[in-house]
Amino acid sequence: MGSPVKRRKQFPGATAYFDRHRKRRWRFRKGGFSAELGSDYGSEDFVRRYEDAVNGHKTRGLIGADRTKPYSVSQLVALWYRSPEFLDLAPSTQKVYRGIVEKFREEHGDKPVRLMRRRHVQTILAEKAETPTAANNLRKRLIQSMDFAITLDWRGDNPARATKPFRVGGDGFHTWDEDELAQFFKTHKPGTLAHTAVTLMLYTGAARVDAVKLGPKNVRNGKIEYRRQKTQRSGGVLVSVPIHPDLAEVLDKLPKDRPFLATQKGTIRSAGGLGNLMQRWTEDAKLPQCSAHGLRKACARRLAEAGATAHEIGAVTGHKTLALVQRYTEAAGREGMTDSAIEKLIARPNGERNLANPPKRFVKSETNPKQGKDNL
Template sequence: MARRIKREFPGITAYFDRHRKRRYRFRKKGFSTEIHGEYGSSEFRQNYERALSGFQSQEIGSPATKRGTVNALAVSYYKSPEFVSLKDSTKLTYRREIERLREDHGHRLVIQMKRQHVIKLLEPLTDRPSARNNRLRMLKMLLNHSVDIGWTTANPTSAIKKMRTNAHGFHTWAEDELQKFFVHHKAGSVAHTAVTLMLYTACARSDVVKLGWQNLKGGRLQYRRQKTEGVSSVLIDIPVHPELRKVIDQLPTDKLTFLETRGRRSRTANGLGTAMRKWCDDAGLPNCAAHGLRKACATRLAEAGATEREIMAWTGHTSPTMVQVYAGKARRGLLADHGFEKLIQNEQGSKIDEPNKKGSTK
């Protein structure tokens, strides 16, 4: 979980990247930029001073933001109804990528941006298709906004295609992996509780960190999905699995949330994600992550013969498209089994009919 450093560098946040390398970022009032160099080094101090200057000159509404630049376009987009209506968690995600663009290309004029320039911006991420696609999505939104406010007449990203990514997404936990995790993390540990909650509810990280006794209604668990909150407000109303009930019944009844920290604070989704990464690594499961438990729950339901609509009632999806991705492999296996059973029945029926036909000939 990101740790706020309260020393001589206000606004600095330390975090670990996907390679487990410690990095630093300056954040203040929506402004965000990477700080390179070892903490406290001369390079670090120089970059920190540059970040402070950038914040002061690029603060929303600042007259120092030059009109027509990527900087000014980002400021305008942050004020747009499209951005203002987003959930706070989504705003943070969008800002993170937009601020990266501002850091390197904020001074450039939007009207001069052509298709070849966009492709050039995407080139450094070619080895990371998902990151490239995310940057392309942010550029499309920004440049669509540019068209909307009359700065440009066309969006140069319109003809640029996304890169193919892994269609299966996050790895789905297998049964032997679940067993291995529970052998390493015993009942009563936060790790064991967290995985049990997600496995038997199909909860996303952003939802499971908010679950508590208030969500239990008799033998059922009810909550509204954060991802759809304020849009379709999907209500999840599912029965409590016996294995989940065993774990919940061991938790203190004065807990505000089931996964609260030692300081009795609710965990953040990102904090849980970071903890899950460590728990999985400790258990020797480098391919497993929190989101794979959501898929594992959907897979179990599919293998049990649940329909797409029944699975959607657990996952909260409003379209069967993602459910087909989540449980497609299990569904194909189940359908193959059903087809095989019909094949065997048909062959056995043919063998029974064959002697009858010979007897009728005589």
């Protein structure tokens, strides 16, 4: 007898998972593309969805709005993915947005857009109350998609805008402080990739996705110049940062024919790869709360504490708006500002008061109130 023939999988690429209600569902995954197949394995609806998913994979994820219900959430999402507003986003941002929107689409794709109300959005967001950041991210995507629905004349208002975001404790990614930086550099000495990477991001404010691409070709007239990948679709914000002496000392010792954070083969390291290394390096330094993005915030914090304005900080970090930068400047050096404020109060003699513009309640009228009444 010959060896047993291995049974071929009936639906290659289909895998099972359990949703938040512990119900078993199926999805198709292949090469970064995924699509929901429902919960009834092998049914006619399952087979139809599977065939659509396979075709969708062959066309690299071009979602056909003609396969969805007219004016449904699913059709709106399909059209939004093809819109200039969405296509102008960086590929990495598109991927993040899709990950958020597709989960919403799985549960509500067949529902008509025109019937969505504020209370519906509130209920959907309330289900994510235990993860407020995720809820707020979904809210932002719903606002964008409903704004797009207005441009299509599918509805005249945006119910998502009428909701309020969840309060989130903290400021997102942890900002490295000076003690943490010293602890990291004590563990990772000059000459190591870890030391080079952290020094580069700390003194340029570059995000991971930009830091891995920086090299000698970006050095011009004593500055590191590059265009942020996040803003490339809209022309890219040009960042030009003078090279700090501490950074110059590190860069001078690196090869001149490859990126600063190159792999052993001399090629550009992936942003994800750098992120994995950063996690390992911070754990080695006993700093699990620290991350690459936190270095970008630390750069802004240092600039703010040095007295840089919000516009100056934004020029270094490449922010297009100053809202986030303003948070850095407001938070920076609060301890030092309170010290100086109390010192000024202590320096003033006890009881001294500036009466150049005294409050009205402290001004004594020379007119007798009773006399004033008699004169009326």
